[in-house]
Amino acid sequence: MLLRSAALAVSATLVLTPLVAGAPAQAADRLPECSGVSATQPSGSTLLDVPAHGPLEQIGVPQAQQWLRARGTQPGAKVTVAVVDSGVGAGVTRAAGSAEGTPEYFHGSAVAGIIAGIAPSARILDLRVYSPEDSPGGPQVSAAGVRSAFDGLVAHPEWDVSIVNASLEIGDDPKVAAxxxxxxxxGVVVVASTGNRVQQASGVPSAYVGGEDFATRYFPAGYDGVVGVSAVAPPGGDTAAAVLANSATDISAPTAGLRTLSLLGSPCLLSDVATSWATAEVSGVLALLRSAYPHASAAELVARLEDTASGRTDVRTDFAGAGIVQAYQALTRPLTLMPSGRQSTDAVAAPDDRASVPPARPDVLAGTRHLSVWWGLLGGGALLLALVLRPVLSRRGRMPPRRP
Known part of the structure; x- marks a missing residue:
């Protein structure tokens, strides 16, 4: 078991390192690409000169963490996140039941590092489902391994898992669906990626076909109730060129420039737009929500996630769902929710700052005022008539009398 202090150090590295717009790359930004760091070559050889884009800053993670700590809650406290992936390396707080030994492929460590950077007090349950590094074709997702991992989650409720992160794809498997x-x-929330454009996986061609919907071919994201996550490109980038069009997408997150953990627990950089990393971000935000609202239903947490995203829940897109996740808003925006997760009909509307007409009050003097108006009109009419007739009457008074 690794100490929680290691995860806290990761959080400071991933989230709190300041970036100055227009400044040259700092030493903290000159990190090796995560895919280039292995257990046998810890130093890495590729350093990036481009500063990170700060995806976690974009989605409000520092503010969300500060808000929780100000209320006496450590981000991710008492939350266990299962990472169904290639294996989790050093640098995070591991949960009982995790696989032992150093993994061979970086993917799972990168996913776990993102979650730890967002929710450093969360425990990570390592469930490994990849084939070995030296297998034909290299490390790949094993459908049998994924099935075994989900079977284990069902069979071991004592693991007390709140969130399952599945940054992967398998074919339609009825056992996994069950x-x-x-x-x-x-009450467990399952979060899964909705697919990258270039993908060698079961049932998904490597060549993207424009306009095609992968919702019925990309699982587990395509199963009912799973939170499907896509990635968005930085400003000026082309999201559609990086991810699959998938109507199962519920929400999205920016990924290019994320700092996370290598196999050895050292900081490394993710420079690509990838749904795997976005899925980890959403799982991390859900861990924050679970630590803040321990008694909320899973549906309520997902509703908070989607109703506070940058888009609209009623106008979703196949590339971004309801929009980009907003961690601070998901934690703090007042929402009146039913256990189903939907907003109740008696929800209190947000205050309207525009001036409004106060409600009308009963007019107890309406009758008196009505009579006064008529008497005024009659009196004014009589006065006007007198003024008009006065010259005529005056002339008649000065006329000489007629002779007989």
């Missing part, structure tokens, strides 16, 4: 349904009934 396990996910069981986990949902227990």
């Amino acid at each position: 396990d996910i349904a069981t986990l949902r009934e227990r």
Whole structure:
């Protein structure tokens, strides 16, 4: 077991390092690409000269962490996140039941590092589902391994998992679908990636076909109740060139420039736009929500996530869902929710700053005022008539009398 202090140090590295617009790359930004750091070559050889874009700053993670700590809650406290992936290396707080030994492939460590950077007090349950590094074709997701991982989650409720992160894809598997349904009934939120454009995976071609919807071919994101996550490109970038069009997408996150953990627990950089990393970001934000609202239902947490995103829940897109996740807003925006996660009909509307007409009050003098108006009109009419007739009457008074 690794100490929580290691995760806190990761949080400071990932989130709190300031970036100055227009400044040259700082030493903290000159990190090796995560894919270039291995257990046998810890130093890495590729350093990036481009400063990080600060995706976690974009989605409000520092503010969300500060808000929680100000209320006496450590971000991610008492929350366990299962990472169904290639294996989690050093640098995070591991949960009981995690796989032992140093993994061979960086992917799972990068995912776990993102979650730890957002929710440093969360525990990470390492469930490894990749084939070995030296297998034909290199490390790949094993459908049998994924099935075994979800079977284990169902069979071991004592692991007390709140969130399952599946930054991967398998073909349609009825057993996995049934396990996910069981986990949902227990209040567990399953988060999965909706797919990158260039993908060698079961049922998904490497060549992207414009306009095609992968919702019925990309799982587990395509299963009911799973939070499907896509990635968005930096300003000026082309999101559609990086990710698949998938109507199962519920929410999205920026990824290019994320700092995370290598296999050895050292900081490294993710420079690509990838749904795997975005999925980890959303799982981290859900861990913040669970630590803030321990008694909320899973549906309520997901509703907070989606209703506070940058877009609209009623106008979703296949590339971004309801929009980009907003951690601070998800934590703090007042929402009146039912257990189903939907906003109740008696929800209090947000205050309107525009001036409004006060409600009318009963007019107890309306009758008197009505009579006064008529008497005024009659009196004014009589006065006007007198003024008009006065010259005529005056002339008649001065006329000489007629002779007989």
